[in-house]
Amino acid sequence: MAGSTTDVTTAAAADDPAVGLRAIRALRELADRLEALQVRNARDRGWSWQQVADALGVSRQAVHKKHARSRKER
């Protein structure tokens, strides 16, 4: 479904570090934004920071530091 242009891009760009590194960066950004959505949703549904942290495989402090600040939660 991704289309043939995507396949061509992948083939053409596979060994170009500029394209590869830029893709990694985009991937991280995408993961971060999806994480923000999921954490907000989990918190809205009453998950504790500890539960969110366990699900993400990180420490409670890490997840709290990353997400609580922007949402003005304690």
Place this chain on the structure above:
Amino acid sequence: MFERFTEEARRVVVLAQVEAREAREPCIDATHLLLGIAMAGGPGGEALRAVGVDAARLRTAMREVGDPGNPLDAEALAALGIDLGRIREAAEAAFGAGALDDRVRQGRRRPSGHLPFTAHSKKALELSLRAAVRRGDGFIDSRHLLVGVLDAEEKRADAVLRHVGADPGALRDRIAGSDAA
């Protein structure tokens, strides 16, 4: 502040806005200001040309560098076989319109009217005023704007300049040096 802008400095801002709009970007960032400076044909553009930077090279560099300030890059993800459009659709179906957008970038839903400045480009404008005051100038021209852009240290603008072989710090020193002379 804008009332102190020279005609040519105003043109920089107008051109920056046109560039941002044509690139379908939601905000005017410092890189668009840089392009405006290169195109407006004043002292800022001359300072850029002196180090081999012109609008055509900046545009190419912007495409190649992407936007380090907004790395949610559909093209880069497509190279990995990831369809950002479909992920965006799914996220919006679950969490509402604009769910995947950066809060700062939500101006995207405004196709007409003036585009807002990013925090860095706003800062660049403020710092251009400071550059003018420092020189004792009662006006702000494109050279002051260039100093403002360099002082604002936007990641994208710095990366684009480095990509065309101009070191932002060295360029800044060069302009400051000619001020002192």
